[in-house]
Amino acid sequence: MNTKTLTRADLTEAVFHAVGLSRNESSQMVEHILEEVCGALSRGETVKLSSFGTFQVRQKSQRVGRNPKTGDEVPIAPRRVLVFRPSHVLKAQINGQDISSLHEAE
């Protein structure tokens, strides 16, 4: 299978065809969607997009890591990481299953 990569330009194009926005506005809209999601996440909110998935910020506490090259111990500071949990619908879709039967399992 030859793998393509979908980018902002493709999303812009899809929005452009979906409603009567100009290409410029469509591109801005895509940007604003991502910005709103990033904004919510950076406020520590969970972002739940039904039939797509959930983005959740997790707090990781400090731990001791190791430089794999030198073996030196280095402290890894506490940090926040983002995890994405795909919805059942998305998982099914990716596995080529019929998704019409399982609308919202969440």
Add this chain to the structure above:
Amino acid sequence: MIKSELVARLAERYPHLYHRDVERIVSTVLDEISAALANGDRVELRGFGAFSVKVRPARQGRNPRTGEAVSVDEKRVPFFRTGKELRERLNDGVDGADDEDNE
């Protein structure tokens, strides 16, 4: 934040658009990403993150209750990797003291 709240926030920014059009736009974007992944493609959104599909090979599993062996088919799972910019943004203000370079 759930999808309807995202739509509401966007609708505030675009007062000239119908609410249902904003809804349609958000769905279009999500559908587009889902369809690409279903197709086995990658989705790369700089600053936000990248979605890809990982293949988990078929394996011999076990029913944990009965101990019975069952074969689990190969399956594909979506995977998300946070983009650099968003990762940094998530950690701003939480621990401002730690701003050393990553190796």
